[in-house]
Amino acid sequence: MGERGRLRLPPDEAPATAPSAEELLRRVAAGDETAFASLYDLVAGPVLGLATRVLRSHAQAEEVAQEVLVEVWRKAARYEPERGSALSWVLTIAHRRAVDRVRAHQAGVDREERAGLMDVRRPFDEVTESALAGLEQQRVRQCLAALTDLQRESIVLAYYNGYTYPEVAEVLQVAPGTVKTRIRDGLIRLRDCLGVDR
Structure with missing residues (x-):
């Protein structure tokens, strides 16, 4: 085919660069729903992946992911x-x-276990059980609140979720040695706060 018979394509236009997560988040803060849809597409996968890893239940992870994205819209x-980066901010939430x-799930399991261990010959006193559980939870919450964020999150991941130190380090994006130190220091502070003997 001669030169005249060839199809001529229009000159390529420079591809538009997609806005960053930071830019999208700035627009979302101004109420831009289109920017939120783009941000959703960008962060929904990482949010669901993190929630699934922590919860080990896809159904619960999906619920949490939806809650997180609603919170991102609102906050x-x-x-x-x-x-820090927008993605880090969203993943922290x-x-x-x-x-x-x-x-919340662990607290429910603990309550059920305590009720199951009670002497069945004795009438179950729900008011007493509820009061004791409330006092115990309040005391633990107060002691946990006294820890640094990194100590608290490291302990929860390691002791409630069964994560290894390297896994905790990966989730929190810190060095494994830092995780070990924070857990050790946090446990010492918790023990002292709760008055647990060595």
Whole structure:
């Protein structure tokens, strides 16, 4: 085919660069629903992956992922770029939500176990049990609140979720040696706060 018979394609236009997660989050903070849809597509996979890893239940992880993305929509204005990337901010929310779900589930399991261990010959006093559980939880919460964020999150992941030190380090994005130190220091502070003998 001669030169005249060839199809001529229009000159390539420079591809538009996709906005960053930080830019999308800034637009979401201003109420831009289209930016939220783009941000959703960008972060939904990592959020679901993290939630699944913490919860080990795909169904619960999907629920937590939806809660996280609603929270991102509502709290986008609180994102501070100087404190880290937008993805890190979103994943921190996801991690906290997933850990909260684990704690709530574990508290329910503990209550059921305590009820099952009670002497069946004695009438079950729900008011007393509820009061004791509330005091115990309040005391543990107060002691956990006294720890640093890294100590608290490391302990929850290692002791409630059964993660190894390297896995905890990966989730929290710190060195394994740092995780070991934070867990050791955190356990010492918890023991002292709760008045547990060595």
